[in-house]
Amino acid sequence: MGTLKDRLNDDLHAAMKGRDELTTSTLRMALAAVRNAEVAGTEARSLTDDEVLAVLTRETKKRREAATAFADAGRAEQASKERSEGEVLERYLPKQLTDDEIASLVRDALAAGGFSGKAQMGPAMKAAQAAVAGRAEGGRVAAEVRRQLG
Structure with missing residues (x-):
């Protein structure tokens, strides 16, 4: 099996072929965040799976916080979209501890x-x-x- 980044790319291609707009846009956003992390700092480098996982964790947290903010502001539709994006990203994260x-x-x-x-x-x-x-x-x-x- 390839790296987590490869899995994200493969799933993006599958989502594009299946015309799954939510998954496509979410994975594009996640891969953009990974690429930004790769070029951050003084020198571009490839991220390890653990580093990609950290980026995905941050992105998932952002989605959860945005969903809460939108819900508090009475924007249920946008909050629902943010929650859905978070669920797509959670597929790639390890199971959370109780x-x-x-x-x-x-x-x-x-x-x-x-x-x-x-x-x-x-x-x-x-x-x-x-x-x-x-x-x-x-x-x-x-x-x-x-x-x-x-």
């Missing part, structure tokens, strides 16, 4: 690092994020770390 799974991983990371007290929030977050490895949003992980260090 709250119980996050709590367990954070507990183990805090115990392994010997972290206690809010003063150690930074190093504890770093250890917890490493344990979660992109399978949950940072905000959810931070909330659990704060709760357990509490």
